[in-house]
Amino acid sequence: MQFIKSVHKWASLFVGIQFLLWLVSGFYFNIMDHSKAGGNQYRERIEKVAVDYRSTGNQKLIDPKLVLAENKKTQNLQVVTILGKPYYLLTHEKGLYRHFYNEQTLVDAYTNQIIVIDEHMAKKIALTSYNGPGKLTSVIKLMPPIQDIPKEKNTVWQVNFNDNVNSSVYINASSGRLIRHSDDDKRFADFFFMLHFMDYASEGSFNNWQIILFSIVTLWLALSGLIWTVELGFNGHYRLSLRNQKSKIKVSDKSGKLIDELSFSINQNLLDGLIEHDIVLPSSCGGGGTCGQCKIKVNSDAKITSADKLHLSPLEVESGFRLGCQHKVREFSDLTLLNTHTAKKHALVLMKSTFISPFIKELRFKLQNGSHLKYKAGAYMRFFVPAAKGCAIPQKLPDEFQPHWHHISHLEYEHLACSRSYSLATYDTESDELVFTIKIQTAPEHKILPGIASSYICNLDVGKMIKAVGPFEEFYFSENSIDASIENVSETNVNDEKTLVMIGAGAGMAPLKAIILERLKKYNSKQNIHYYFGARHEVDLIYRELFDELTQKHLNFKYIPVVSKDAHNWFGETAYVQNILNKHFNELGHIDDLAFYLCGPKAMMQDTIVLLQNKGVKPQAIQFDDFAN
Structure with missing residues (x-):
């Protein structure tokens, strides 16, 4: 079914584009000058001359x-x-x-x-x-x-x-x-006839293979849409309710212990419904069924969606595992939670918003109720962005950063509500503020919207409130360097002496900065820490002064800034950050005494993981925060 949905979407795009071309060409046919479209603006009519088959003047025609x-x-x-x-x-x-x-x-x-x-x-x-x-x-x-x-x-x-x-x-x-x-008038009209009759091979006919292909795709679009509609009907998406009916579900933890019997609206999605009860399932796709993280366990005979089949193994499906975002509350009377967060929704008030590079802002929030959150460095929060109007270029852009935005078109737009996750750039006891470093995602071209959430949050005025849920602890310092989700790890674990190698780039700075500060300041750790941070230009090396200061104060900390573009008067490393890591790798120590923490753009992390695997680094010694998803 997932294949049918995927092909249906691409087919709808193909058909939609052609319908748009029909609309444009049809409009042209209504407004064009038909007297010019024939190409006969300067054509002289030639009168036919009658010919005598027997003779013409003094000459005779050949028989x-x-x-x-x-x-x-x-x-x-x-x-x-x-x-x-x-x-x-x-x-x-x-x-x-x-x-x-x-x-x-x-x-x-x-x-x-x-x-x-x-x-x-x-x-x-x-x-x-x-x-x-x-x-x-x-x-x-x-x-x-x-x-x-x-x-x-x-x-x-x-x-x-x-x-x-x-x-x-x-x-x-x-x-x-x-x-x-x-002439040019006819050629212009012929161009629109070509669009209208899909004569893209210039055959001069509407009986061409393009129209045949379009007919097949349109037939597939109709059939796949019908199949999808039937599937949604069987899944209960079209049930009508005359009133907001409620349903109760017995919710148990992964050990089988009953947590509570919770009440939900029967048409509610489980992922969203659980959040209202302060139970948050892992999800990086916001309920789209593409990340496969929001696993729950129900009766093995529960219905199975195409997303369940795609992201869960046959054994998991047979055992009753399902994706919470793909099921309605009315489908179950009880369920078991597997990986959940006991985080709550919070109202955050923006205290300060500062550009620290041309495209990255540091935002400092406090809880509206004045309370304080406890969390491990590297945690993140999920922000709920309301529907609003936006602009592709940020407000109050500092003069020194304006040249970096000259190539960005001024685009005003409206967007729907959404949610996005951002890592905290501090540890819990550093201050009473929640600090985030958020990169404003620009649009690659005028017709594509920029990052909706990043633009909205980075344009918030000081004193404004936004809701968020968390903090969630999935990427943080793990003494055993195996899995950040393992519980009850001893602070005296022998691997506390491992050398930490941090590799980051761009907005991936946030969780790594928090972990480094937590180790050096909160726990006064003496283990060696090497921090490789990559940026495109020198101006993008955020928090450079802070890390230079830490290098001076802590002999066990080493900061290696890297830029990927040649810079005037830059005397540091110039390359991609993973290439510099490769260059220094043999200087870091024995491979079994190293633990790696990665956060940054997906391409950088993929290249770095391949590099480390080729060097013989064990998978349990590599942790990464894939914020790109």
């Missing part, structure tokens, strides 16, 4: 029988007049239509000589049909396909004039027949 006798393979003989003179047009192979391939010979009706339509003769024929102000500029012999006359399958002469519409006259190179006039 057609004699002509046919010398050309036995002729299917048809026709008398035509070109430039006021009679000719016999012999057809040896005749197509169904004139523009189909026709093998023809032109014979002088007086002398029985074969006539070849050369450049000189084509020029004369064209001039007799042209009455415009332009001068003849060129005569070109063309073989099909021909752009202006895509249906034509015969060789033609193109005679061009330099008038205001760039007129061209087309003459059949075998018969001397005037095929058509064309």
Whole structure:
């Protein structure tokens, strides 16, 4: 089913684009000047001259029988007049239509000589049909396909004039027949006919493979949409309720202990419903069914969605595992929570908002109720962004950073409500403020919206409130360097002596900064810490002064800033941060005495993980915060 949904979405995009093209081309047909669209703005009507088969003046026409006798393979003989003179047009192979391939010979009706339509003769024929102000500029012999006359399958002469519409006259190179006039007005109209009839291969016909493909895709769109609709119906998405009915579910923890019997609205999504009871399932996709993190356990005979099948193993599905975001409350009477957060919703008040680089802001919040949160360094919170209006360029942008935003188009937009997760850049006892470093995600092009949540939060005015849930502790310092989710780890674990190697870039600074400060300041740890931080330019090296100061105060801490672009007067490392890590790797110590913590852009982390694996670093010695998801 997941495959059907995926293909349905791409098919709808394909069909939607073509419908838009039909709308645009149809609108053009209604407003275009039809008198110009034919390409005959400077065409002169040529009067046909009647020919006496017996004689013309003092000359007699050759008997057609004699002509046919010398050309036995002729299917048809026709008398035509070109430039006021009679000719016999012999057809040896005749197509169904004139523009189909026709093998023809032109014979002088007086002398029985074969006539070849050369450049000189084509020029004369064209001039007799042209009455415009332009001068003849060129005569070109063309073989099909021909752009202006895509249906034509015969060789033609193109005679061009330099008038205001760039007129061209087309003459059949075998018969001397005037095929058509064309100009810029007609070419413009032909472009919209091409869009309207999907004639993208310039075949000059609507009976083409593109339309056949479009018909197949449209049929698939209808069938897959029907299948999807039926599936949603079976899953109960279309049930109507005349009142807000409630349902109770017995909720147990992973040990089987009953937590409580909670009341929900029957049409409510489990992921959202549990949040209202301060039970938060892990989820980085916001309920879209793409991350597969919000696992719960229910009866094994519970219905199975396509997302369940995609993200859960057959054994898990058979055992009753399901994704909470894909199921409604009414489907279950009891469930077991597996990985949950006991976090609550909080109202955060913005105390200070400061640009610390051209695209990153430091935001400091306090809880509205004045309380204090306890959490491990590296934790994150999920912010709930309301529907609002936004702007692609931030407000109150400092003068020194404005040149970095010159390439960004000014775009005002409206967005729907959403939620996004951001890591805390402090440890819990550092201050009573919750500090975040958030990168404003810019739009790659004008038609695409920038980061909705980052733009909204970074444009909040001091004193404004926003709701968030958390903190969630998934990425933090782990003494056993195996899994940050392992509980009851001893502070005296022997691995406390391992060298910590932190690799970060961009907004990935936040959790690593928090962990480093927690180790050095809160716990006064003496273990060696190497911090490799990468940025594009020197101006993007946020908190540089803080880490230089820590380097001076703590002999066990080493800070290695790296820029990926050459910078004027920059004497530090210049490369991607993972490349510098590779350069220094042998200086870090024995591989079994190293623990690695990564946070940053996905490409950087993927490259770094591959590097470490190739070096022989064990998977349990590598922890990372994949905030890109």
